[in-house]
Amino acid sequence: MTYQNYSLKQLQAIDAAHHLHPFTDHKDLRAAGSRMITHADGPYIYDSEGNEILDGMAGLWCVNVGYGRNELAEAAYRQMKELPFYNSFFRCTTPTPVLLAKKIAELAPDNINQVFYGSSGSEANDTALRLVRHFWALQGKPQKNRIISRNMAYHGSTIAGASLGGMGGMHEQLGGAVPNVVHVMMPYAYELALPGENDHDFGLRAAKAVEDAILEAGADNVAAFIGEPVMGAGGVKIPPASYWPEVQRICRKYDVLLMLDEVITGYGRTGEWFAAQTFDLEPDTITTAKALTSGYQPLSALLVGDRIAATLVEKGGEFYHGYTYSGHPVACAVGLENIEIIQREGLVERVKNDTGPYFAKALQEHLGDHDIVGEVRAIGLMGAIEIVKDKATKERFEPSGSAAVVVRDHAIANGMMLRATGDTMIMSPPLIWTRDTIDLACERIRKALDLAKADLFRSK
Numbered sequence: 001m002t003y004q005n006y007s008l009k010q011l012q013a014i015d016a017a018h019h020l021h022p023f024t025d026h027k028d029l030r031a032a033g034s035r036m037i038t039h040a041d042g043p044y045i046y047d048s049e050g051n052e053i054l055d056g057m058a059g060l061w062c063v064n065v066g067y068g069r070n071e072l073a074e075a076a077y078r079q080m081k082e083l084p085f086y087n088s089f090f091r092c093t094t095p096t097p098v099l100l101a102k103k104i105a106e107l108a109p110d111n112i113n114q115v116f117y118g119s120s121g122s123e124a125n126d127t128a129l130r131l132v133r134h135f136w137a138l139q140g141k142p143q144k145n146r147i148i149s150r151n152m153a154y155h156g157s158t159i160a161g162a163s164l165g166g167m168g169g170m171h172e173q174l175g176g177a178v179p180n181v182v183h184v185m186m187p188y189a190y191e192l193a194l195p196g197e198n199d200h201d202f203g204l205r206a207a208k209a210v211e212d213a214i215l216e217a218g219a220d221n222v223a224a225f226i227g228e229p230v231m232g233a234g235g236v237k238i239p240p241a242s243y244w245p246e247v248q249r250i251c252r253k254y255d256v257l258l259m260l261d262e263v264i265t266g267y268g269r270t271g272e273w274f275a276a277q278t279f280d281l282e283p284d285t286i287t288t289a290k291a292l293t294s295g296y297q298p299l300s301a302l303l304v305g306d307r308i309a310a311t312l313v314e315k316g317g318e319f320y321h322g323y324t325y326s327g328h329p330v331a332c333a334v335g336l337e338n339i340e341i342i343q344r345e346g347l348v349e350r351v352k353n354d355t356g357p358y359f360a361k362a363l364q365e366h367l368g369d370h371d372i373v374g375e376v377r378a379i380g381l382m383g384a385i386e387i388v389k390d391k392a393t394k395e396r397f398e399p400s401g402s403a404a405v406v407v408r409d410h411a412i413a414n415g416m417m418l419r420a421t422g423d424t425m426i427m428s429p430p431l432i433w434t435r436d437t438i439d440l441a442c443e444r445i446r447k448a449l450d451l452a453k454a455d456l457f458r459s460k
C-alpha cells in the first residue's frame with residue numbers, strides 16, 4: 001500500500017477527479033473534500049490526520065466483530081492461496097460455501113435450511129424477489145406476484161432493491177420501478193400514532209395496513225410481504241410489540257409469503273442470531289449480508305425456507321439466476337471464521353443479556369432528557385436519537401434534516417462516528433462494545449448535543 005506517499009490534499013484531489021461516491025451530492029463533496037479513513041483497530045477508526053474516532057456505526061452496520069481481526073485476514077489469505085476462485089454454476093462448487101451454508105442453517109429459524117449467495121444485500125434482495133415470484137409460478141399461480149413493502153423501507157440500491165424500498169427520492173430517480181410493488185405505512189409510533197393511541201393499538205393499525213393492501217389486490221395476486229424487522233436506514237424504527245405477530249398472522253391467513261430483510265439485523269445485532277428469533281417469526285426468506293463477514297469481505301446469503309426450497313426440487317426446471325461470485329470461496333472462508341469468532345466470544349449472548357439492555361438504559365439516562373432530544377430508542381445494539389426543537393410538541397428544526405447533520409458533525413469532531421438520517425441520529429456499534437465503550441459514547445454524544453443545541457438556537 002503506497003497511500004502514505006500522498007498528502008491528504010493530494011488524495012482528496014484524486015478522489016474528486018476520479019471517484020464517484022455512493023449516496024453523495026457530488027457538488028457538495030467537491031466543495032467539502034472527503035474524509036479519508038486510513039486504518040482501524042477494535043472499536044476505533046482513524047483518519048488520515050491521525051484522529052481516533054469511536055465507530056458508532058460498525059462501518060455501515062457491518063463490522064460486528066470490530067476491526068483488526070487477524071483470524072479473518074488469515075482465513076482469507078489461506079483460501080486465496082489454496083483456491084482464490086471457482087464458481088458454483090454447472091453442478092460445481094467449492095468447500096467453503098458448502099460449510100458456511102450448513103453453519104447458517106444451524107443458526108437460522110428451524111424452517112430454514114438453504115442458502116443462496118451473492119455479494120451484497122441488494123443482490124440478495126434481487127434474488128429474493130425473483131425467487132418468490134418463481135415459487136408462485138411453479139405453484140401454478142404466476143399472477144400471485146405483487147409484493148407489499150413499506151414507506152421508508154431500505155432494501156438496497158439496485159433497480160429491484162430501490163423498487164422494493166420505500167424511499168421517495170430513490171423512486172423519483174428510477175425512471176420506472178419494478179412493477180407490482182406497493183408500499184404501506186411503517187410501524188413508527190413516535191410520528192404516526194394518533195393522539196391518544198397507545199403503542200399496542202398503533203402496532204395493530206400498522207399491521208392492518210398490510211391486510212388492507214392484500215384485500216385491495218386480492219390475496220391471489222399477492223406473493224409476499226417484505227420488511228426489515230427493525231427499519232435501519234429509515235431511522236432505526238422499532239415496531240411496537242403487537243406489530244410482527246399480527247403481520248405474521250395476516251400473511252398466514254392469506255397465504256402470503258413473509259420475507260424478512262435482515263441485512264442489518266442478521267448475525268447478532270438484536271441479541272439473537274436473527275431478529276426473526278427476537279420477534280418469534282417464521283419467515284419464508286431472510287436476506288442477510290454485512291455482518292455475515294463483519295464486512296471484511298463482500299458476501300450476502302439469502303436464507304430460503306423449506307417450503308420454497310422443496311418446491312424448487314419437486315417441480316424442477318432451471319432457476320435462471322445467479323452471480324459469478326455466488327458462493328465466493330474467499331468470502332465464505334471469512335464468513336465461516338467470522339461466525340466462529342462471534343460464537344467463541346459469545347457476542348450474541350452478550351448483546352442479549354448485558355450490553356443490549358445496558359445500551360438502552362444508558363441512552364435513556366444520559367441523553368433522553370436533553371433539550372433537543374425528542375425520543376431515544378434501542379434494541380440490542382441498534383439505537384436512535386430523535387432531534388427536535390421542542391420536546392413537548394415534537395416540532396423539528398427547519399429545514400428538515402439539517403439539525404441532525406449539525407449533531408453529526410460535532411460528534412465526529414469529538415471522536416464519535418454517528419450517522420444522521422432525516423432528523424434522526426442512528427447507531428449500530430460493533431458487538432464487541434463493552435459497558436465502558438457505551439459510557440464513553442454517551443459522554444461524547446452528550447457533548448455533541450450541547451454544542452449542536454448552541455449552534456441551532458444561535459442560528460434561529
Ligand code: PMP
Pocket residue numbers: 119120121122123125154155156157228232233261262263264289290
Ligand atoms: N437491506 C437493508 C435492510 C440494508 O440496510 C441494506 C444496506 N444498508 C441493503 C439491503 C443493501 O445492502 P447492500 O448495500 O450490501 O447492497
